[in-house]
Amino acid sequence: MKFEHLFSPITMRGVKFSNRVQRTSMASGLATEDGNVTEALTERYIREAKGGVGALVVEAAVVIPSKSPYNIRLSSDEYVPGLKAMVNAIRAASPETKIGLQIMQFLKLSRSGWRQRVEDFKPEEIPQIVANHAAAARRAVEAGFDFIEIHCAHAYCLASFLSRANKRTDQYGGNLTNRMRLPVEVFEACRKEVGENFPLGVRINGEDFHLNGNTLVQSSKIAIKFAQLGADYVSVSAGSSFEDAVTPAEGHPPDPMSGYSGHRMSPGFWWPDGTHVFLSEGIREAVREAGYETPIIIAGKIREPAHAEKILAQGKADVIGLCRALLADPDWCVKAKEDRTKDIVRCAACNWCFDADARYEKVNCVRWPEGLLSCPENFGPAQARPGAIDKKLL
Numbered sequence: 001m002k003f004e005h006l007f008s009p010i011t012m013r014g015v016k017f018s019n020r021v022q023r024t025s026m027a028s029g030l031a032t033e034d035g036n037v038t039e040a041l042t043e044r045y046i047r048e049a050k051g052g053v054g055a056l057v058v059e060a061a062v063v064i065p066s067k068s069p070y071n072i073r074l075s076s077d078e079y080v081p082g083l084k085a086m087v088n089a090i091r092a093a094s095p096e097t098k099i100g101l102q103i104m105q106f107l108k109l110s111r112s113g114w115r116q117r118v119e120d121f122k123p124e125e126i127p128q129i130v131a132n133h134a135a136a137a138r139r140a141v142e143a144g145f146d147f148i149e150i151h152c153a154h155a156y157c158l159a160s161f162l163s164r165a166n167k168r169t170d171q172y173g174g175n176l177t178n179r180m181r182l183p184v185e186v187f188e189a190c191r192k193e194v195g196e197n198f199p200l201g202v203r204i205n206g207e208d209f210h211l212n213g214n215t216l217v218q219s220s221k222i223a224i225k226f227a228q229l230g231a232d233y234v235s236v237s238a239g240s241s242f243e244d245a246v247t248p249a250e251g252h253p254p255d256p257m258s259g260y261s262g263h264r265m266s267p268g269f270w271w272p273d274g275t276h277v278f279l280s281e282g283i284r285e286a287v288r289e290a291g292y293e294t295p296i297i298i299a300g301k302i303r304e305p306a307h308a309e310k311i312l313a314q315g316k317a318d319v320i321g322l323c324r325a326l327l328a329d330p331d332w333c334v335k336a337k338e339d340r341t342k343d344i345v346r347c348a349a350c351n352w353c354f355d356a357d358a359r360y361e362k363v364n365c366v367r368w369p370e371g372l373l374s375c376p377e378n379f380g381p382a383q384a385r386p387g388a389i390d391k392k393l394l
């Protein structure tokens with residue numbers, strides 16, 4: 001086989017993933033306003049799973065009852081049946097694909113420009129954060145997911161506790177040991193809920209990419225700690241922070257995707273392919289040196305199967321995370337496996353999808369025919385919508 005590493009299986013706690021491609025979490029805006037699953041959402045995931053990914057991480061499910069329109073939720077038992085039906089439908093369409101769920105607590109925002117900070121949590125409120133994640137983990141198991149990912153990356157609650165920008169003066173802030181305390185408590189509580197036979201991964205930032213953020217120095221230590229706790233994988237992402245967000249327009253909440261760090265999360269066309277591979281390479285080396293074999297996942301503008309194969313062959317990561325590349329062409333895996341690489345509809349890294357998300361719109365791809373919410377079947381070489389990318393700027 002041409003891409004031997006990419007299409008070799010990997011097993012985590014007895015769960016076998018058929019290849020080394022993980023579709024990373026991607027907010028879609030396709031849930032209902034109150035966080036329920038829709039037909040469009042299920043169709044999106046069915047279409048992606050049918051393209052042959054080993055693992056598919058369903059977008060961040062909110063673990064707290066606060067309002068968060070169009071994000072899926074797991075803040076109460078009432079959301080379990082909808083998610084269960086979706087998982088069953090994806091599994092029926094693609095029995096080989098293992099289906100995961102990212103669980104996430106966000107920090108609250110207001111149109112007045114106010115945003116909740118980690119320093120705002122009173123000490124007596126911290127156990128609730130742990131309990132929220134643990135309850136969501138239990139519900140995800142009930143809904144039939146194959147694995148869970150705890151969201152400790154980007155601008156959300158747990159990543160903000162991990163960040164050097166966390167200036168709490170109690171045991172949950174300040175030095176790195178203290179900043180890791182809450183994510184560690186969350187991980188341990190989730191493990192208790194899901195048991196020893198269920199894969200539980202974490203997503204962290206390899207670098208926050210703002211002045212007060214973590215770098216590889218801190219993220220390596222964070223990854224080692226999760227490896228020591230028995231995390232089944234560490235998925236390495238980057239960026240997205242309120243610290244360097246641009247000042248929002250009047251009546252709009254702050255947007256963690258608006259600054260430099262935000263744009264690092266999903267590198268645009270002006271960044272090189274494999275933008276963040278140096279982060280997974282550094283983290284993997286540190287984790288291996290500490291004596292752990294924990295799989296390290298890397299995403300960030302990896303678009304070509306040959307490039308993905310090389311990253312794995314060179315030991316710079318164990319699993320390749322694809323997000324926008326699979327949105328552009330959900331058949332990426334099937335085409336790579338069948339040696340039809342030239343048929344892959346390339347992600348232009350134009351961030352049409354990213355911009356839609358930032359505007360709280362439904363996320364789709366510039367390369368699909370106008371108006372479609374999912375990639376059409378029999379997706380051949382794409383006809384891009386004109387004007388998506390100005391090649392002169394490359």
Ligand SMILES: Cc1cc2nc3c(=O)[nH]c(=O)nc-3n(C[C@H](O)[C@H](O)[C@H](O)COP(=O)(O)O)c2cc1C
Binds near residue numbers: 237265266322325
């Ligand atoms: C529209 C959009 C929504 C995203 N939502 C999430 C999310 O909910 N959770 C997450 O961990 N990452 C999220 N990401 C980041 C992706 O998972 C991925 O790490 C990033 O886009 C880089 O990978 P790529 O170059 O393959 O797209 C999102 C990215 C985009 C473009």
